[in-house]
Each structure stands twice: as C-alpha cells, then as structure tokens.
Amino acid sequence: MTTTSSDLYPVSRLAAVREATAAAGLDALLLTPGPDLRYVSGYDALPLERLTCLVVPTAGEPFMMVPRLELPAAEHSPASRLGVEFVAWDETDDPYAHVAHRLGSLTKVGLADRMWALQSLRFRAAMPDVEQVLAGSVLGPLRARKSPAEVAALRAAGAAIDAVHAQVPQFLKAGRTERVVGRDIAEAILAAGHVTVDFVIVGSGPNGASPHHELSDRVIQPGDAVVVDIGGTMPSGYCSDSTRVYCVGEPSPEFVKYYDVLKEAQEAACAHVRPGVTCESVDAAARDVITAAGYGEYFIHRTGHGIGLETHEDPYIVSGNTTPMEPGFAFSVEPGIYLPGRHGARIEDIMVCGETAGERLNHSTRDLVIV
Structure with a gap:
C-alpha cells in the first residue's frame, strides 16, 4: 500500500480532534511543534523558542500562530490543506497574549505533551485563570x-x-x-x-x-x-x-x-x-x-x-x-x-x-x- 501525506494526515482529523476536545471538557488545544501538532496537521514544524502553535478551540475557528519567518514553511506544509488561518507574528509581538485575547474567556485548555516549559509558562502568564492539562488526554486515545x-x-x-x-x-x-x-x-x-x-x-x-x-x-x-x-x-x-x-x-x-x-x-x-x-x-x-x-x-x-x-x-x-x-x-x-x-x-x-x-x-x- 502506497501512502500519501493526505492518507497519513487527513483533513478530517481536525474535526475529530475538536469533537474529542469538547467531549473531554476542554475549551481548546494548544499544539506546539512535536508529534501532537504533526498528528493533527501534518506540519513537522521546527521546535524553536519562537512560538508556533495550532490553536484548536471547541467554539470558534482554529488558527495557527506562526513566526513570520516560518510562514512560508507553514504555508507549504500539509497544514495548508486544513483551511485554517495562519496568523503571522513579528519579533516584537506577544503571540501568547494574542492567543489569550483571541480565545477570550476559558476554563481549561490542553497543552501539547511535548510543549517546552518556556511556552507553557508563558501561556500560564497570559491566561492565569485557565487550568492547563495535557493534550494527551484527548489525543492519546486517538493516536493509539x-x-x-x-x-x-x-x-x-x-x-x-x-x-x-x-x-x-x-x-x-x-x-x-x-x-x-x-x-x-x-x-x-x-x-x-x-x-x-x-x-x-x-x-x-x-x-x-x-x-x-x-x-x-x-x-x-x-x-x-x-x-x-x-x-x-x-x-x-x-x-x-x-x-x-x-x-x-x-x-x-x-x-x-x-x-x-x-x-x-x-x-x-x-x-x-x-x-x-x-x-x-x-x-x-x-x-x-x-x-x-x-x-x-x-x-x-x-x-x-x-x-x-x-x-x-x-x-x-x-x-x-x-x-x-x-x-x-x-x-x-x-x-x-x-x-x-x-x-x-x-x-x-x-x-x-x-x-x-x-x-x-x-x-x-x-x-x-x-x-
């Protein structure tokens, strides 16, 4: 069987993940570079100190925060097939504050299991009243x-x-x-x-x-x-x-x-x-x-x-x-x-x-x- 990127990373997976996120009682998933992001989007993004993050809310449309210098790579990745908005941010922007503002009032979010502590702590500072759990609670059973x-x-x-x-x-x-x-x-x-x-x-x-x-x-x-x-x-x-x-x-x-x-x-x-x-x-x-x-x-x-x-x-x-x-x-x-x-x-x-x-x-x- 010859497999293609579309077979391995189907566009339909995003909807299944949103449904599972809601069923788990989470308001959103925040997926940074690593296997969780690749599973949902097909994008094998570089793990950098600059934030790349696919935001998957249960209410509202998904979007991806991308450093402007990484935008071409994201646009040419399988993630481009998802139809999500790529939000490019510049060096002096605060992408964490942008995500928090765009999501609005939340109770609980799932963070990619391989998210750097640097990024999880920045999200905590940007959303101090939001409970953080591992996205693996949602994605683990799907990926299995x-x-x-x-x-x-x-x-x-x-x-x-x-x-x-x-x-x-x-x-x-x-x-x-x-x-x-x-x-x-x-x-x-x-x-x-x-x-x-x-x-x-x-x-x-x-x-x-x-x-x-x-x-x-x-x-x-x-x-x-x-x-x-x-x-x-x-x-x-x-x-x-x-x-x-x-x-x-x-x-x-x-x-x-x-x-x-x-x-x-x-x-x-x-x-x-x-x-x-x-x-x-x-x-x-x-x-x-x-x-x-x-x-x-x-x-x-x-x-x-x-x-x-x-x-x-x-x-x-x-x-x-x-x-x-x-x-x-x-x-x-x-x-x-x-x-x-x-x-x-x-x-x-x-x-x-x-x-x-x-x-x-x-x-x-x-x-x-x-x-």
Missing part, C-alpha cells in the same frame, strides 16, 4: 488507534529496520568496539530509508544487562552475547524499533538456556494479542513464562510501548493498564532477561492488533544469531 495508512507506514518502517538487522552480522566482529559497530549500524539505518537515527544500542557482554546501554568503547570479545536495539524515523514521520540478539562465537549453555525461555515468552505475548484482551494481560503472557522459569526478578521493565509518530506513546503494555486492545493499536512486544555483570537478552517486535489477532511488523529471525 492507527488508521490503515498509519499501519502501512509502520509496516514500511518495520521492513526498513529488518533490512538493517540483516546487515548487523557483518558489523559484529571480535576486536571491534561497540561504538564503531554502532556507527556502521547508524549509517545502515539511514541507507535503509530512515531520515533520522533515533537510537542505536549495542550492548556486548555484561553491557547487555543494561537495557538502555549507551554505546561505549568496550571491545567485543569472543563468546560475547550482543543486544542490538535500533530504530529511526521514516520520511512519513512514523518510527521503527526492533531488538535482536547476536553472539560472537559460541554462546555459553547458561545463556542459551534463558534465551530459549525469552523466545518462548515473546512468542506467548505475541500470540495473546487480539481485540478485547487488556494491555496488562499481554504483559502477563510474557512475564508468566519468564517467572515460571525462575528468571522473573531479571525481567525489569514493561513488556512494551505504543509506537507511531513517537517511539514511545500509548498504549503501554504494562501491569495496571487495563485498557482493552482495539484494532489499530500498534506497540512493541519486548520482554528481556538481564543478569547484572554477566549478560542479557531482549527480543522485540512491533505488533499491530488486527480485527481478530495480532500482526508482527518485524520479520527478521528471532533465533539467536551466531556470527
């Missing part, structure tokens, strides 16, 4: 349910990162450092079609026991297990994220034993996905396998996170999240086992909940790859 076009974009992202994992064995050699391997992987992520490299984790040997290990100058040793967790953003704005485990030479029997448990746990969680089951039950499907095998204390994070315009967004696959799965939910399934000071492992696929079952968007082998 991916459209067919969004699923297609995530599927393309998954294929791109799979192509990178296919190249990882040629980069992993004893004697090379994690940092050098990471640089090769970053170049491959861009070559596979991503526009940005969002993260590259190469956790070798004992560093594999740190789930968010940063690249280091540790030299990869023969027999090392290596956790490779990588992701980037595609031109569509949608993200990839996938983790695989490699071993430089023959792994230890201890590592193979718990890797097999991990693979079983990840499979159980993926097989559990279908409409109506809760997010926490997907977490439990993986966690129960790992706990039964005696490794429960070494699974130290949630099983997954939503993915879309952000690598981490709703829904979160974690105990306590009783949200039922719905068709269109997209999220990672990534159980891990981490033995401090020794080694660790994680297997991660992006999944989409379909009408009757889950669909994996990553298809590279989940077997332990020996290089």
